[in-house]
Amino acid sequence: MAATTVTDAGSVRIITEVIPATDPRAAQLASGSQAPAQTSFQTRGFRKAQPKTIHIFSGIVHICFGVILTMSEHKNPSLPVASGILFWLGILLLVSGSLLVESERRDSPVLVKTCCVVNVGVVLGTLVATGIHGTAIIQNMPGCGKPGPFQIRPEWCLSMNSKVLSNGLDCTMVLLGLLEFCVAVAVLAFGYDTVRQHTYSPLAL
Template sequence: MSTTVTECGNVRIISKVVQPGQQEAGTANTSGATVTVSHGASTYSKNTKNMLPKALGTVQIVVGAIEICFGVALTVAEEDSKTLTVKSGVYFWFGILLLISGSLLVEMEKRDLQWLVKACSAANLLVCVAALVAVILHSTEIAQTRQQDLCHDPDTHDGHCSVQVLIYGLNAVFIVFTLLELFIAVAALVVGSRSAQQQLYRQMAS
């Protein structure tokens, strides 16, 4: 009896050639090996599916809700003179995109469907592009705030200086949030790619 082991990603294929006289023992060994391999592969797939997509999606939903809430508050507060980020609506369209992407990731934990994996990958790719645009907008607003330099102008009041510091701080915080979402979107793309590969292996096996 000869045995050949082939590994393809997370799947290990064991091929055995059984002689006629060893058919009964060989069949028992093959069945035992098949049960062990199937159990290991299913356990890995279940752990990966339950942990990563749901955790990443939850973080995206929370950050997206924070973006929208701050967008509403800043839009109301800056009704007279709106800043660049408020005019561009980055808090709203980036927050809504995060809510959609996070919801798809959480749903992917429940249903392992091919179209759902593709939708998650497309949504997170859009999040990556939107995150880069958001970083540019926030950085531009920080640069404009520095050029105004209201805190060193003797003709301005302390209230204007406080507004400048507040705008600077908010943009710095949202740059950190946006970079965090960029890394999460990249991680979600990797998870989606692995899930698509596992689906392809199952289709080839069937």
């Protein structure tokens, strides 16, 4: 038999029940009280949602295109190449992807918060990159503006193929930037939700 005691403390009545060790409910209560102590920080939802491969792949693509375009346009660099956006956004994406991979290996609230901070930079970087590539689309190619007196336009200005190719590449980067923007926003949403749930500590009896 379980012993029950009733204690009145002001307007609160406290009922205490002592369960013997042979009672089946004792094993259930013991297993239930030990469950929260298994892991201090649950990030399973964040792990399922994190698109780490997209950020890593996008970062590699940005850096590769940055190297190729810098080598091909070293004399007359376009606006995206001159701004260096392909390099620093690519590095930022690689850092974000690496942090997401690390967050999959271990539970850490600091790591999730760091992922959120880096992805804020990714969101801002993609917005800036979209503006730069959009400006490059509507502008003439470097050196193809209105020539001054006694100046001759370069040969590449006489062919529209170069401009079409440049615009196609900028449009591709804009679409890729929109994808990265959506991915970073998703990471921020799930990361914020995970950190917010962590603030509610379970009550261990």
